[in-house]
Amino acid sequence: MRTPVPAGLSEATARLLGTDPRQAVRTALRHSKQLIETGEVLSPDKPGSTRLALTNLPLELATRRARAEGRL
Amino acid sequence: MKALCREGVNEVSVERVPDPQILNKQDTILKVGLSSVCGSDLHQISGYIPAMKAGDVLGHEFMGEVVEVGSEVRKHNVGDRVVVCSFIACGRCWYCEHELYSCCDNSNTNPAITETMWGQAPGGIFGYSHAMGGFKGSHSEYVRIPFVDHTAFTVPDGVDDQSAVFASDSAPTGWMGAHLGGVQPGDVVAVWGCGAVGQMAARSAMILGAERVIAMDRFDYRLEMMQRHVGAEVVNYEKVDVDAVLRERSDGRGPDVCIEAVGLECHTPGPQYRLEQLKQQTRVLQTDRGHTLREAILACRKGGSVFVLGVFAGLVDRVPMGALMNKGLTLRGAQQHGERYIPMLLDRIAAGELKTSHLATHPMSLEQGPRGYDLFKNKKENCLRAVFGPDGFSPNGG
Numbered sequence: 001m002r003t004p005v006p007a008g009l010s011e012a013t014a015r016l017l018g019t020d021p022r023q024a025v026r027t028a029l030r031h032s033k034q035l036i037e038t039g040e041v042l043s044p045d046k047p048g049s050t051r052l053a054l055t056n057l058p059l060e061l062a063t064r065r066a067r068a069e070g071r072l
Numbered sequence: 073m074k075a076l077c078r079e080g081v082n083e084v085s086v087e088r089v090p091d092p093q094i095l096n097k098q099d100t101i102l103k104v105g106l107s108s109v110c111g112s113d114l115h116q117i118s119g120y121i122p123a124m125k126a127g128d129v130l131g132h133e134f135m136g137e138v139v140e141v142g143s144e145v146r147k148h149n150v151g152d153r154v155v156v157c158s159f160i161a162c163g164r165c166w167y168c169e170h171e172l173y174s175c176c177d178n179s180n181t182n183p184a185i186t187e188t189m190w191g192q193a194p195g196g197i198f199g200y201s202h203a204m205g206g207f208k209g210s211h212s213e214y215v216r217i218p219f220v221d222h223t224a225f226t227v228p229d230g231v232d233d234q235s236a237v238f239a240s241d242s243a244p245t246g247w248m249g250a251h252l253g254g255v256q257p258g259d260v261v262a263v264w265g266c267g268a269v270g271q272m273a274a275r276s277a278m279i280l281g282a283e284r285v286i287a288m289d290r291f292d293y294r295l296e297m298m299q300r301h302v303g304a305e306v307v308n309y310e311k312v313d314v315d316a317v318l319r320e321r322s323d324g325r326g327p328d329v330c331i332e333a334v335g336l337e338c339h340t341p342g343p344q345y346r347l348e349q350l351k352q353q354t355r356v357l358q359t360d361r362g363h364t365l366r367e368a369i370l371a372c373r374k375g376g377s378v379f380v381l382g383v384f385a386g387l388v389d390r391v392p393m394g395a396l397m398n399k400g401l402t403l404r405g406a407q408q409h410g411e412r413y414i415p416m417l418l419d420r421i422a423a424g425e426l427k428t429s430h431l432a433t434h435p436m437s438l439e440q441g442p443r444g445y446d447l448f449k450n451k452k453e454n455c456l457r458a459v460f461g462p463d464g465f466s467p468n469g470g
Binding site for chain 2: 030033034037038039040041042043044045046047048049050051053055056059060062063065066067068069070071072
């Protein structure tokens with residue numbers, strides 16, 4: 001958490017690569033809240049039923065970091 | 073296992089998909105008994121809710137039998153016949169404690185998408201896009217139920233499967249519209265849409281004491297069902313001036329409570345419909361069509377209440393905010409807080425006070441799913457709801 005917060009182009013790159021430290025904080029906060037309130041961290045459905053398709057790619061990218069992004 | 077999947081825009085097919093697994097200690101696996109189509113599935117199949125991937129399993133209104141339980145499940149056992157709320161609720165976050173179950177903080181595993189779009193993320197829902205958690209839907213042989221102690225409810229012996237399945241979504245959604253819309257004894261209530269949710273909203277308003285309930289649609293068979301099974305007054309909005317009729321039947325004031333049960337693909341009478349569609353196709357001028365919402369706001373009496381049950385996803389053009397503000401209206405909407413209502417509704421169904429089984433106009437096997445959606449979407453053969461039974465269809469279970 002002592003890592004400098006990236007900005008501008010480096011922020012966009014870090015968010016895409018999943019190396020922006022704020023993502024780790026968001027994920028940790030969400031997991032902690034779930035553990036405190038429900039006793040476990042809810043797992044996404046897996047294995048999924050979606051198949052490899054070009055049309056799936058943008059959404060795949062969005063959901064890959066879905067617990068690490070957002071307004072939290 | 074077999075499942076009915078969305079494969080592309082307006083394309084569904086029965087596919088083989090991986091069996092569900094217990095992934096959390098509070099999960100169960102349910103053997104699906106019956107699973108109904110819903111109007112909101114059509115928004116996803118048509119691409120208006122753009123968070124579906126090719127291969128996603130559809131379906132969120134269902135019931136069945138528990139076949140496997142996680143180690144921390146307390147209220148349900150293998151063999152239980154349960155109806156499952158379409159929205160998954162943890163039962164312990166601030167929202168669940170305030171009975172706003174569809175806003176559950178802990179059940180949407182993809183919160184970033186809706187947080188970015190809407191400010192906060194609603195809860196997770198079965199078969200309802202990756203924006204709402206990406207959970208596999210119920211049009212399948214088996215489905216995983218997270219937080220089952222809070223999300224599933226045992227069906228009383230006196231309630232058959234065909235009645236119980238609608239306690240999953242249509243009935244609690246309709247009840248919520250009347251309840252949170254604030255229906256009081258003696259009220260005049262107007263309902264836009266005579267589909268399953270509209271019928272349930274109208275019946276709920278009656279149970280809550282409404283003096284008159286007036287329901288609108290353009291399909292005669294739906295109007296006839298509303299009249300015959302619910303007992304509401306009906307209006308074909310293509311043949312009359314809706315605003316004038318509603319004023320006439322409410323002592324000139326307008327309805328006390330207006331319930332919109334249509335949503336983002338609503339139809340507009342007259343040539344404006346093409347313009348509405350065109351604006352929607354741009355995805356910039358508007359993403360959702362809003363004729364019924366506008367009409368409800370304009371028709372509602374001063375100081376009245378408008379409740380939005382129909383699903384909206386994004387932006388509606390030309391919302392009459394001037395009318396809303398200057399008439400002192402209350403505008404409210406919600407995805408259904410089913411966990412709040414399902415046990416009470418099952419009791420009412422068992423007591424014969426609330427009739428739901430008639431909604432299943434087209435019972436069929438899961439293999440007939442693509443045909444079921446075609447009938448439902450295109451209003452063929454007087455279809456109100458196609459209901460799939462993975463093991464065939466048996467209204468009494470078994």
